[in-house]
Amino acid sequence: xxxxxxxxxxxxxxxxxxxxxxxxxxxxxxxxxxxxxxxxxxxxxxxxxxxxxxxxxxxxxxxxxxxxxxxxxxxxxxxxxxxxxxxxxxxxxxxxxxxxxxxxxxxxxxxxxxxxxxxxxxxxxxxxxxxxxxxxxxxxxxxxxxxxxxxxxxxxxxxxxxxxxxxxxxxxxxxxxxxxxxxxxxxxxxxxxxxxxxxxxxxxxxxxxxxxxxxxxxxxx
Amino acid sequence: xxxxxxxxxxxxxxxxxxxxxxxxxxxxxxxxxxxxxxxxxxxxxxxxxxxxxxxxxxxxxxxxxxxxxxxxxxxxxxxxxxxxxxxxxxxxxxxxxxxxxxxxxxxxxxxxxxxxxxxxxxxxxxxxxxxxxxxxxxxxxxxxxxxxxxxxxxxxxxxxxxxxxxxxxxxxxxxxxxxxxxxxxx
Numbered sequence: 468x469x470x471x472x473x474x475x476x477x478x479x480x481x482x483x484x485x486x487x488x489x490x491x492x493x494x495x496x497x498x499x500x501x502x503x504x505x506x507x508x509x510x511x512x513x514x515x516x517x518x519x520x521x522x523x524x525x526x527x528x529x530x531x532x533x534x535x536x537x538x539x540x541x542x543x544x545x546x547x548x549x550x551x552x553x554x555x556x557x558x559x560x561x562x563x564x565x566x567x568x569x570x571x572x573x574x575x576x577x578x579x580x581x582x583x584x585x586x587x588x589x590x591x592x593x594x595x596x597x598x599x600x601x602x603x604x605x606x607x608x609x610x611x612x613x614x615x616x617x618x619x620x621x622x623x624x625x626x627x628x629x630x631x632x633x634x635x636x637x638x639x640x641x642x643x644x645x646x647x648x649x650x651x652x653x654x655x656x657x658x659x660x661x662x663x664x665x666x667x668x669x670x671x672x673x674x675x676x677x678x679x680x681x682x683x684x685x686x687x688x
Numbered sequence: 689x690x691x692x693x694x695x696x697x698x699x700x701x702x703x704x705x706x707x708x709x710x711x712x713x714x715x716x717x718x719x720x721x722x723x724x725x726x727x728x729x730x731x732x733x734x735x736x737x738x739x740x741x742x743x744x745x746x747x748x749x750x751x752x753x754x755x756x757x758x759x760x761x762x763x764x765x766x767x768x769x770x771x772x773x774x775x776x777x778x779x780x781x782x783x784x785x786x787x788x789x790x791x792x793x794x795x796x797x798x799x800x801x802x803x804x805x806x807x808x809x810x811x812x813x814x815x816x817x818x819x820x821x822x823x824x825x826x827x828x829x830x831x832x833x834x835x836x837x838x839x840x841x842x843x844x845x846x847x848x849x850x851x852x853x854x855x856x857x858x859x860x861x862x863x864x865x866x867x868x869x870x871x872x873x874x
Contacts, residue, residue, distance in 0.1 A: 478857065481856055481857045481860040481861070482831070482837075482838060482853070482856065482857075484860070485831050485832050485835075485856070485860070486765060486768075486835065487831050487835065487836065487837045487838065489837070512864060513860055513864065514757070516813070516832075516860060516863050516864055516867065517832055517860075518757060518758065518760075518761045519809055519810065519813045520813065520828070520829070520832030520833050521723075521760075521761060521764045521765070521768070521832065521833060522719075522760065522764070522809075522810055523810065523813065523814060523817075523829075523833050524719075524722050524723040524726045524764075524833050525722045525726065526718040526719050526721075526722040527718060527721050527722035527725050528718060528721075529717050529718065529721035529734075529735060529738060530731065530735055533717060533721070533735060533738070533739070534710075534713050534714055534717055536739065537713050537717075537739055537742050537743060538706075538709075538710050538713065540739075540743060541706050541709045541710070541713075541743070541746055542706050624747075624748065645751050647748040647751040648744050648748055648766055648769070650769075
């Protein structure tokens with residue numbers, strides 16, 4: 468797979484700005500933006516419009532007592548249960564499957580060739596303990612490699628270390644990612660470990676890897 | 689009239705100030721509930737979604753990053769995501785894109801300067817939207833206001849996904865040009 472150039476990125480820019488671009492396609496555009504100030508400015512302009520659009524929905528008076536119920540919840544001592552997470556996972560499992568299929572179909576639909584030289588790109592699914600897809604990683608064939616880590620499903624909110632590792636070779640921390648409202652994104656660069664068994668992991672405060680992606684650096688084009 | 693800035697309220701919430709949270713809820717509840725109702729289409733679900741969105745804002749106020757957009761945009765994104773999640777686990781509801789943009793009153797409770805800015809921008813944007821061909825306006829409202837993906841827009845409009853993407857892209861491009869042309873002279 469090749470990374471995107473300016474033309475293809477600009478085609479996808481409206482969906483990115485509107486917040487409706489997901490999966491590997493989103494990662495590819497973000498990787499391009501990381502190195503292209505002109506496209507960054509273009510997306511930024513469109514994002515301003517997208518902000519305006521989101522304000523166009525009508526304002527409506529909620530039912531009586533709405534604010535008071537929230538107020539009571541806010542002032543109640545916090546207690547976290549795992550039940551809510553489990554319910555959310557069950558309720559959205561079908562949606563996640565659909566999203567994953569849709570993402571593959573979008574990628575397979577092919578793209579307009581571009582004359583701009585672009586790095587080869589590799590994407591890998593990030594999976595949780597139970598094997599469910601929780602996000603993905605996109606990485607370039609450059610050295611060091613550019614990475615986009617995107618988590619959008621079933622990882623509890625919090626701050627996680629991003630670590631690269633191989634069996635018997637220890638782990639290397641490359642950054643940290645915050646998951647809020649079930650979603651998180653990290654963009655950066657890292658020297659990828661060689662070998663077929665390298666993984667990128669999200670590691671919680673207790674040092675436990677909550678999800679991982681098997682990564683292999685793509686061949687230079 | 690003096691009014692605490694949205695960012696300041698959020699900072700208060702991040703510090704655990706329940707009074708700031710109450711003021712935040714009072715300020716944004718109509719906008720959040722309105723967007724939720726617009727997307728999910730029934731009062732009970734909209735109330736659930738709006739309540740969860742405001743509670744998440746309270747819980748995650750500390751991770752808000754002003755460099756990545758306004759408080760309103762952040763909060764409406766949370767609301768939109770929750771609404772779409774709610775929609776995906778039950779039967780689809782009909783959404784009339786034109787009904788979505790017919791009304792857009794400016795929320796009370798903000799500072800005068802922001803009210804003027806919001807009213808001006810929203811008014812211009814609504815005007816620019818009405819100048820778009822029907823099919824493009826529908827596509828960009830479904831994507832930009834309701835938060836549907838291009839694939840979901842294609843399904844609802846019964847068109848190929850490529851056509852949906854083209855309509856969204858063209859519509860946003862035209863809005864960009866229209867808004868740039870109408871930029872008032874300093």
